[in-house]
Amino acid sequence: MSIGVQSGSEAPSQEQPIDGYGSLGGFQLKPASPSYFTTNPVYNELIVNLDYTYRQYRPITKPFKQALRPNWLGKEALRTAVGVDALKTSQYRLIVSKLNQLATLTPRPAPVEALFNQFSKTEEQMAQKAKPRVVDHLGRALATGRRKEASASVYVVEGDGKMLINGQEAASYFKKIQDRESLLKPFEVTSLLGKYNVWALVKGGGTTGQAEAISLGIAKALMTHSPELKPTLRKAGCITRDMRVVERKKPGQYGARKKFQWVKR
Known part of the structure; x- marks a missing residue:
């Protein structure tokens, strides 16, 4: 028994292929570069x-x-x-x-x-001079320090030697002894240990770079409080930025200088 097509109904039309590029006519334009x-x-x-x-x-x-x-x-x-x-x-x-x-x-x-x-x-840009660092009405001196990929903004104010790094105590933020020694170096060379409070915001880099960036900021802020400390800080190398960075890895080598192991036979 055959089943006839109902009157008034149309046969299902075949689906048309979708053109993924629209106005490009099925061809993607070649990029300029x-x-x-x-x-x-x-x-x-x-x-x-x-x-x-x-x-x-x-x-x-x-x-x-x-x-x-x-x-x-x-x-x-x-x-x-x-x-x-x-x-x-x-x-x-x-x-x-x-x-x-x-x-x-x-x-x-x-x-x-x-x-x-x-x-x-x-x-005009070359004629613009950096704003002189001054002590604000709250007794704070603001300075910036950089090392490797780390950048730090440091506030130094007279106090009892407390240090906050990104809202944490310096001893809990920096686990390594050499990092904590880097923080205190400007105070040690000027015999001002325990006489200033430090509040720093630091980002980027690792712990060593962050510690040395904060140390540079502390030294600059101390010069704002007492400009006569500049010769002492400069002699100790506290206000000279260390421009050394990690040398990049080279293609075809294991690292920046090291080569892959090679055996002739």
């Missing part, structure tokens, strides 16, 4: 362009390592100039190293000068 496939295409494209510009003009110029270098923008200002949401310290250093490499070209071609105008400080 391979940097499209990277995590940070804007930053990656800038590095590629800086390298390409140096290789392009190096054969027709004379690299001079002692050439005068412009004053480059700071990290935040450079991030805005590049047009990215975030810029790591390592990325900032790489951009500056590429710009310093371009600065060795003499004479400088017009495209290189255009890059310098984009990423160097203006005369």
Whole structure:
């Protein structure tokens, strides 16, 4: 017995294939640059362009390592100039190293000068001087210290020697003895141990970098309270920032200097 199709009903239509690209007609457009496939295409494209510009003009110029270098923008200002949401310290250093490499070209071609105008400080920015550190109405001196990837804002006020690091006691925040010794070094060399209170906010880096960043901030704040301490602190190396950082790992190697084990036979 056959079953007829009911009157007024239509046969089910076959589903049409879905076009995933819409107006592209089933074909995806080719990206303008391979940097499209990277995590940070804007930053990656800038590095590629800086390298390409140096290789392009190096054969027709004379690299001079002692050439005068412009004053480059700071990290935040450079991030805005590049047009990215975030810029790591390592990325900032790489951009500056590429710009310093371009600065060795003499004479400088017009495209290189255009890059310098984009990423160097203006005369107005260079004329701005840092605000002098003063003791506020509460008797506090504010100073900033940096070491490796750590950055610390330190308040120093006369007191009985208490130290708070991110709201914790220094002894509980820093477990290592050498880190706690770094904190107290500015007070020890000036014989002011137990005469000032310290309240610090620190971020980034590890415990060693944070401790030395706070120590630098303490030394600067002590100079705000007593400028005559500067020779003593400078002789002890407390107000000189340590610019050393960890050397990056090299491709094809185990680490920064160490090579992979190799046996001839």
